[in-house]
Amino acid sequence: MNWRKALPFIASVVIIVALVWWAGTEGVLRVLRRTNVYYLIVAVLMYFAGIVTWALRWHVIIKGLGIEVRFRDTLAALFIGVLFNNITPGARGGGEAFRVYYLVKRSNGSYGRLFATVTADRILDLIPVMIMLVIAAIYVYSLGFTGLFAVILLLTLMLVGLTGLATLIITSERRVRRILYMIFNLLARLIPSKIKKHEEKFHNLVDTNIPHFTEGLRIVVRDKKTFLLSTFYSFLTWAFxxxxxxxxxxxxxxxxxxxxxxxVQMIATTVGIISVIPGGAGITEAVTSGVYVALGVTREMAVTSSILDRIISFWLPLILGTIVVTHLGLKPKED
Structure with missing residues (x-):
């Protein structure tokens, strides 16, 4: 076992155990014993509804670029992406390349154009998040929680700043090339034996796909139907x-x-985006529990609800994504 890779997950388990101890093990078990299974199933259905609307959003963007792909392949790629998001640092960050890799030979899209769809998907995902962060800030301020208001304001400014910086980079072909070459050169200095041999292939990929990437982004932004419909699916996804x-x-x-x-959901989401622990495991439970307690929820209820919600939104997709990868594989199908 590679202990360095396993360490973040071990840390997350330790955090969860500490949370249960903090809330009181007996209290958490008492809350769990009165769980209404039917409403819990509804919560699981809400998760799957959110995944479907997320897949629909991405599918609309893909179709907007004229890329032909089956919806079931889009959905499978999304589950694979969620799996790798959950095992790499930063919420919903590490799995995007795997989404593209899975679809590139299951569609008529190039790497560059498919990366453009994923990037547009991520940007459109942040629109409702930022709006709900503002709503959350107004809500906690009206309740007199000035400290929590300051935290939300800080997180909102950080998210806006990161989004603005990312948008500034990805909308310029020259800047995208510069960033990619900087990363490649850094890796070449750190692990030259593994990176240098791929230099020519890297240059070819950049030269071929970066124009497709920037062109694809411009098309998505200018296509009002694609933009409005995918934004609608974004709000629907976050509602679920x-x-x-x-x-x-x-x-x-x-x-x-x-x-x-x-x-609570918006604070946890923003913290998860910048978390160095894969999928924000452990950290998200701690943040949601703490904020719920600050809003007046009892410790045992806050911790129990946070753990149950994360079983649905983190561990369940981790299992489902593994099943999809095992059953369908990651390797692109040959024509």
Missing amino acids: VVLRNYFVFVSLGYKIGLLAVVT
Whole structure:
């Protein structure tokens, strides 16, 4: 076993155990025993509904670039992407290349154009997040939680700054090339024996696909139908995310306001994006539990709901993604 790779997951388990101890093991078990399975199933269905609308959003973007691909392949690629997002640092960050790799020979799209669809998908995903962060900030300020308001404001500014910087880079072919060459040269200095032999192939890939990438992004932005429909699916996806968490609370017999769920979900999402732990495992549970307690939820209820929600949104897709990879494989099919 590679202990360095396993360490983040071990750390996440330690954090979860510490949370249960903090909340009181007996209290957490008492809350779990009164779980309404039917409402918990509804929460699971909300998760799958969110995945389907996410896949529909990406599929609309793909079709907007004239790329032909079956929806079931788009959905399978998304599950594979979620799997690798959950085992690499940064929420929803590490799996994007695997999405492209899976679809490139299952469609008529090039690497560059498919990367453009993934990038557009990620940008459109952030529109409802930023809006809900503003709503969350107004909500906690109205309740008098100035400290929490400051945290949300800081996270919002960080997210806007990172998004703005990323947009500035990806909209310029010259800047994209410069960043890619900087990364390649850095890797070549660190591990020359493994990187140098791929230099010619790397240059060919960059020269061929970067123009497709920047052109694809421009097409998505200018196509009003694609932009509006995919944005609609973005809001629908996040509505299902909020409802998933809400029904977890309902399954535990606890009444909670939707605005409280929105607040916690947006803070956890933003922290997860910048987390160095794969998928934000452990960190997300700690953040959601802490914020729920700050909003007046009991410790045992906050921790139990956070763990159940993460079983649905992290561990379940981890298992499903592994099944998809095992059954379908990652290697592109030959024509």
